[in-house]
Amino acid sequence: MAEEISKKTQKVGFTETVLRDANQSLIATRLPFEKFEGILTTMDKAGYYSVECWGGATFDSCLRYLNEDPWERLRKIKKAMPNTKLQMLLRGQNVLGYKHYPDDFVKTFVDRSIANGIDIIRIFDALNDLRNIQVAVEQTVKSGGIASGAISYTQSPVHSLEGFAKISVEMKKMGVKSICIKDMAGVMSPKEAYDLVSAIKDKVDLPIVLHTHCTTGLAYMTVLKAVEAGAEVIDTATSCFSGGTSQPATETLAFALSQMGYGVDLDTKVIKQVNDFFKPVKEEYVKSGLLVPKVLSTDTDALNYKIPGGMLSNLIAQLKAQNAMDKFEEVLLETPRVREDLGYPPLVTPMSQMVGVQAVTNVLQGERYKIIGKEVKAYLRGEYGKAPGEVNAELKAKALGDEKEITCRFADTLEPAIDSAKAELGDRAESIEDVLSYIAFPQQAEAYFEAREEARSKRVKYTVTKCED
Numbered sequence: 001m002a003e004e005i006s007k008k009t010q011k012v013g014f015t016e017t018v019l020r021d022a023n024q025s026l027i028a029t030r031l032p033f034e035k036f037e038g039i040l041t042t043m044d045k046a047g048y049y050s051v052e053c054w055g056g057a058t059f060d061s062c063l064r065y066l067n068e069d070p071w072e073r074l075r076k077i078k079k080a081m082p083n084t085k086l087q088m089l090l091r092g093q094n095v096l097g098y099k100h101y102p103d104d105f106v107k108t109f110v111d112r113s114i115a116n117g118i119d120i121i122r123i124f125d126a127l128n129d130l131r132n133i134q135v136a137v138e139q140t141v142k143s144g145g146i147a148s149g150a151i152s153y154t155q156s157p158v159h160s161l162e163g164f165a166k167i168s169v170e171m172k173k174m175g176v177k178s179i180c181i182k183d184m185a186g187v188m189s190p191k192e193a194y195d196l197v198s199a200i201k202d203k204v205d206l207p208i209v210l211h212t213h214c215t216t217g218l219a220y221m222t223v224l225k226a227v228e229a230g231a232e233v234i235d236t237a238t239s240c241f242s243g244g245t246s247q248p249a250t251e252t253l254a255f256a257l258s259q260m261g262y263g264v265d266l267d268t269k270v271i272k273q274v275n276d277f278f279k280p281v282k283e284e285y286v287k288s289g290l291l292v293p294k295v296l297s298t299d300t301d302a303l304n305y306k307i308p309g310g311m312l313s314n315l316i317a318q319l320k321a322q323n324a325m326d327k328f329e330e331v332l333l334e335t336p337r338v339r340e341d342l343g344y345p346p347l348v349t350p351m352s353q354m355v356g357v358q359a360v361t362n363v364l365q366g367e368r369y370k371i372i373g374k375e376v377k378a379y380l381r382g383e384y385g386k387a388p389g390e391v392n393a394e395l396k397a398k399a400l401g402d403e404k405e406i407t408c409r410f411a412d413t414l415e416p417a418i419d420s421a422k423a424e425l426g427d428r429a430e431s432i433e434d435v436l437s438y439i440a441f442p443q444q445a446e447a448y449f450e451a452r453e454e455a456r457s458k459r460v461k462y463t464v465t466k467c468e469d
């Protein structure tokens with residue numbers, strides 16, 4: 001009885017991911033603004049805790065494939081959804097890329113993201129090196145945004161419940177308003193979720209957010225057990241864009257959790273309208289072949305091999321390209337050994353690529369570390385931050401040669417980027433946002449600026465009166 005009453009007072013918030021993670025996981029982030037523009041005012045009435053709509057790969061994809069200004073997209077979403085908290089994903093000092101940037105760029109990027117419409121910034125570091133999220137967290141708070149600290153979830157002999165709880169305590173001190181457990185590979189089991197949420201709740205009085213993927217089929221159970229342990233917010237995707245490598249379904253979890261007595265603030269009619277809107281959008285991508293059945297199915301290999309699904313398909317693709325699938329078993333054995341040598345980094349971007357490529361190289365060369373990848377060298381030098389565990393000293397000595405190890409925060413060694421980028425761009429940059437796009441993705445931004453210029457010159461030719469749109 002006591003349990004029933006406490007459940008009734010426990011609210012569960014929903015972060016809808018269709019515009020970012022579901023889009024990124026299922027259709028390679030190719031959803032253009034005009035395909036979802038029509039549903040935004042409806043989504044604004046759903047009662048979501050937040051809508052994840054920016055950051056991650058959306059920024060790059062806008063410039064690279066969709067000929068869209070990502071900043072403009074954000075402003076338009078904000079205008080259509082004034083009552084909903086907009087959320088983005090930020091890779092700490094990597095911002096939206098794969099390498100560390102200087103602080104002037106990180107700070108300005110965070111500040112402009114909030115100025116253009118973002119309310120919540122979820123910030124993580126692939127190695128859980130908190131020095132790499134500090135600047136972004138502090139700037140978020142300073143610019144009036146809500147910082148959410150995300151833990152890159154992984155299992156290894158050097159990762160523990162206590163360790164993750166300690167990270168959460170440190171994050172709170174930095175100023176985050178919630179702790180997100182980020183299981184990007186969808187490998188977290190229901191038991192692990194229950195234990196981890198409980199361990200963090202024990203030490204930190206902040207809302208816990210659970211982020212997982214359906215890849216291995218565990219997600220619904222994992223979310224439920226996380227909620228039972230007290231998680232306040234869950235990431236879900238509208239049902240037609242759920243499952244497989246995406247998040248579990250919004251409507252399904254709203255239904256189940258409400259029935260169990262949890263407080264769910266979603267409007268059932270509205271979330272159905274949202275899904276009805278996206279159904280034909282999904283069908284288009286199925287027809288075009290961009291959405292393939294493989295990403296929608298359950299794949300338990302990641303559980304057997306302890307290697308995330310995305311990484312496993314990369315390994316297979318590399319071996320096939322080298323005509324060396326007969327070495328697959330060997331590579332599967334080598335991968336955890338490389339990870340151990342590197343001090344057990346979580347297998348997330350860019351670490352998963354690093355570990356995978358090195359394992360394949362080690363096997364195909366017939367000798368371990370005969371060739372050491374450029375990124376692995378940079379990692380061992382300290383350019384990505386501190387490894388979670390001890391790295392193999394012999395390997396480190398070999399990789400570094402005469403070069404010195406970086407023990408300080410790598411960003412402290414970087415020159416400021418904004419003024420020099422401004423100078424390079426001259427009047428091609430029309431705003432500080434343009435400069436930021438250019439620093440993040442120089443070639444893509446330049447191509448976009450050119451296309452924008454060209455489109456304008458055409459418009460001027462045929463338009464008599466000046467349009468304000």
Ligand code: CO
Pocket residue numbers: 021183184211212213
């Ligand atoms: Co994700």
